[in-house]
Amino acid sequence: MNVLKLEDFTTQEINEILDLAEEFKNGKKVDYQGKKIIANLFFEPSTRTHYSFDTAALRLGCRTQNFDAGNSSLKKGETLYDTVKTFEMFGVDALVIRHTENEYYKQLVNNIHIPILNAGDGTGNHPSQSLLDLLTIRQEFGKFQGLKAVIVGDIRHSRVAHTNFKIMQRLGMTVYTSGPLEYKEEGYNYVEFDDIIDKVDVVMLLRVQHERHEEEMKETKQQYHQQFGLSSSRVKGMKDQAIIMHPAPFNRNVEIADDVVECNKSRIFKQVQNGVYIRMALLHMVLGENV
Amino acid sequence: MNVLKLEDFTTQEINEILDLAEEFKNGKKVDYQGKKIIANLFFEPSTRTHYSFDTAALRLGCRTQNFDAGNSSLKKGETLYDTVKTFEMFGVDALVIRHTENEYYKQLVNNIHIPILNAGDGTGNHPSQSLLDLLTIRQEFGKFQGLKAVIVGDIRHSRVAHTNFKIMQRLGMTVYTSGPLEYKEEGYNYVEFDDIIDKVDVVMLLRVQHERHEEEMKETKQQYHQQFGLSSSRVKGMKDQAIIMHPAPFNRNVEIADDVVECNKSRIFKQVQNGVYIRMALLHMVLGENV
């Protein structure tokens, strides 16, 4: 069983994953007693997702291998498939993979016979991130149906935006997007941020990737913050029960003001916490054992 | 007890290691219960050997440390001996070391009092690789005596070629080498690849190290593939029971055609699998405990 993209899961299956994550949050214990090995293969820099999966595996009593793509046979020109097949042959029990290429997993799934958990593919999918976002929303509102959210930032290049937009609509939410026009994605309900901010239950910010899009991006950090950044004054315009989310890492004083990061509407670090429970649920699900 | 080069082991000892590896393949369980720490010190990039040793140690219930040579005191000019002595002083139970220098271990063995497993020294030795090759051959043919093998590629710079040529001859095999003339090694039975391919039981390919020998190498990748690469048509000329081996990582369509990598004569990924059993056997042997 693989976890490649949320489209492969029914709404009921998604709710079952959230339920299992909630159980882990409430103290459910599973201990694989060192008998399962999880290999984390990260071909792109990551703190949060990588170590979140690592922590999740350790908490389940699994052993982990952390593959350092910078110091490996990839330097010798080995293909992704051959690297992944090698880890399968080692006898590891599941693979957590992040790669820059969209749908990299298509070249793997037919010939790899152990579970693959997609930890992000290019600008495509990031299922565990979406699931932790959903868990955070469900904890807050107890439902998805009827909620309104706006996702703000570089929609076009964001796997978080792509994955969340679709799944949130499927779950009954109304989802808008906003941000610089050069990053607008057709068919994604584009609105002006200041026109929608007082009407939504969830403001989901995306990271400004200045290191990737230096040339393309028209705004300076200051201009971005002024036009699309979540400042204290914008927070004041939000609904009473509305919450702020961000997949992190975030740029303080660019997409989010320094003093908003840990304000009472922010669920940003709670998302990090939920990420571990979601990944425990996913790992336990694919390892397929009740112990 | 160290594992530095196969010349240090009698034929009987080598067969005992293969037997122990076979037992691990057949399910033998050993659990050091986290009480042994293995430090993997890799001063040269490696996926296969590094993580194969790591997996082997984890499966034996050992804990592992993976020393990142790129982010270490080596940057501060520390000698190899001083780095290795430091890990001995930490109290780790065995060291797995790969280094670019031939016979690097000579500067270590007199003053380091815990087991060293050589995971490759320069162009010299790679004992665990040879042992997994031997295990793969023995599984296939049930013996070594009388078998014929050809090793094809950059013989001169290959520790796999050097180690295998000697040990296979000792075990009663007839070993030939082939490949570009500029990499021919004197005294290593050089033959034309196409003259020998229909007569051998084992075709062992070596990786073309284009990243190392860009200037020296006379052939383009295409020319190499045409002259020395294992294509489908060359495979058709092989004996019925003959097998294809490669220490990996391999360059698809250079030394081996894409569609040959996983053909029915190929044992390449089986070698990877056997590598873990061999390394479990070696670690268990040097840890010197029956638990």
Added chain:
Amino acid sequence: MNVLKLEDFTTQEINEILDLAEEFKNGKKVDYQGKKIIANLFFEPSTRTHYSFDTAALRLGCRTQNFDAGNSSLKKGETLYDTVKTFEMFGVDALVIRHTENEYYKQLVNNIHIPILNAGDGTGNHPSQSLLDLLTIRQEFGKFQGLKAVIVGDIRHSRVAHTNFKIMQRLGMTVYTSGPLEYKEEGYNYVEFDDIIDKVDVVMLLRVQHERHEEEMKETKQQYHQQFGLSSSRVKGMKDQAIIMHPAPFNRNVEIADDVVECNKSRIFKQVQNGVYIRMALLHMVLGENV
């Protein structure tokens, strides 16, 4: 409970830590059975301190995470606080942090609610190193009161020198410093090395950081060795019971002659060994559990 700098601990507390380390040296067993996770966050290269903490945690039966600062979200501009907060949210049980910035921990302590062990901050503090130095001295002389030590090298940039100078004085030792005049620190009892070497019980050498101070440093390696290096002939001038210490890594034939490194007065590798016991004591202390 944090371990940030030794000034925060009373003399009695320091002696209790040394006592606990001594107990671990004498075989005391503690096993957290994989239930505690220690994250090692190293934002500066380190072999000794990093893997010493890692070994200490593994020997206590903890699981460890080794954060690769070079391959992380720091590349995406994340602040130190946000990275550290993320690990807290993951639910790890303690953090071991090294960072280039002096007193980096001041920005953390108010909002991070799990123990932080400072593994070195800029040119400021390095409490676990000082404690292992103290343990080595106490093992040798059974006391601190009345002992004389000289610290030789780049005093100004050395967190070892700064931390040791203060704590050794507090414990009743007389401490001198020596080395190149351009690295002299005011108020640190500067003396000529050759005037004091026959009068001290402890000669503590510091590493010459040629990679950092290439321009500033006036001496070549040869000149340094002649003026401040511990040569065999200088060793002959030392008191009979006097010992040689170095926090390592060391430059052979710069601050210390090749044949002095493991001479009978040297405690350099014993310091490495003691480092693991000290870190076991510190980790056990902050984890706050008797198991």
